Amino acid sequence: MRMMRKPTNVRRKRTLTTIREQTQCRFCREGKSYIDYKDVDTLSKLLTNRGKIFSRKRSGNCAGCQRKVKRAIKRARFMALLPYTT
Amino acid sequence: METAVKRLYEGLFLVDSAIAAADWQLVTDTINRILAKAEAEVVSLHKWDERKLSYDIGKVSRGTYILVYFNCDPLRIHEIERDVQLSETLLRVMILRTDRMSQEDIEKPTPMMVAETQAQAAAEAQARAEADATDDDDDADDDFDDSDDRTDDD
Numbered sequence: 001m002r003m004m005r006k007p008t009n010v011r012r013k014r015t016l017t018t019i020r021e022q023t024q025c026r027f028c029r030e031g032k033s034y035i036d037y038k039d040v041d042t043l044s045k046l047l048t049n050r051g052k053i054f055s056r057k058r059s060g061n062c063a064g065c066q067r068k069v070k071r072a073i074k075r076a077r078f079m080a081l082l083p084y085t086t
Numbered sequence: 087m088e089t090a091v092k093r094l095y096e097g098l099f100l101v102d103s104a105i106a107a108a109d110w111q112l113v114t115d116t117i118n119r120i121l122a123k124a125e126a127e128v129v130s131l132h133k134w135d136e137r138k139l140s141y142d143i144g145k146v147s148r149g150t151y152i153l154v155y156f157n158c159d160p161l162r163i164h165e166i167e168r169d170v171q172l173s174e175t176l177l178r179v180m181i182l183r184t185d186r187m188s189q190e191d192i193e194k195p196t197p198m199m200v201a202e203t204q205a206q207a208a209a210e211a212q213a214r215a216e217a218d219a220t221d222d223d224d225d226a227d228d229d230f231d232d233s234d235d236r237t238d239d240d
Contacts (some may be wrong), residue, residue: 036188080139
């Protein structure tokens, strides 16, 4: 366990200093506990132009927020607010 | 024995825009009837937005969304969903419990309201601009003699 943790910490530190300065995802920064599926403007920013959901790596979301986003997008797709595919 | 604890739910109903435009009363009556059948207490019911659907449902390409908040027995939610599926006016419904939602999310103005306020503001701005413009016109019209206006043509 200890052997596993050490290299990830090193990698994380390097990315923090070199690539990104923000340490929290966009929803954590706003302090949102719930992501509304009716908020199409926010959700459509997390979709490719073919309607696919951006990866966590691309969107920068934390694991919890990515799950919330996933749920919200799938709800919005059911209500025809967002496309399944284009 | 009867312990029907009611919870607050948010329901978004989707109807064909053509039906909503032609007979709004029919749409609200249908929703109210379905909710009343499940003994739900409607807290608020208003039009959320009218927009083009991301994909056609049947042959419908434009839809009107109606946002309803209601208190209902959790065991009777599936009845509402089934009734919507059987209904010919309502296309789809999404019912969610609103416990996780903040009061802010619940009271957020609908896109329809935002558009209306913007339209109102725009109309006011335009009216003001027109008033200014007419004032300018009045100033210009003070000069009725236009014989001297074309002196530069030659």
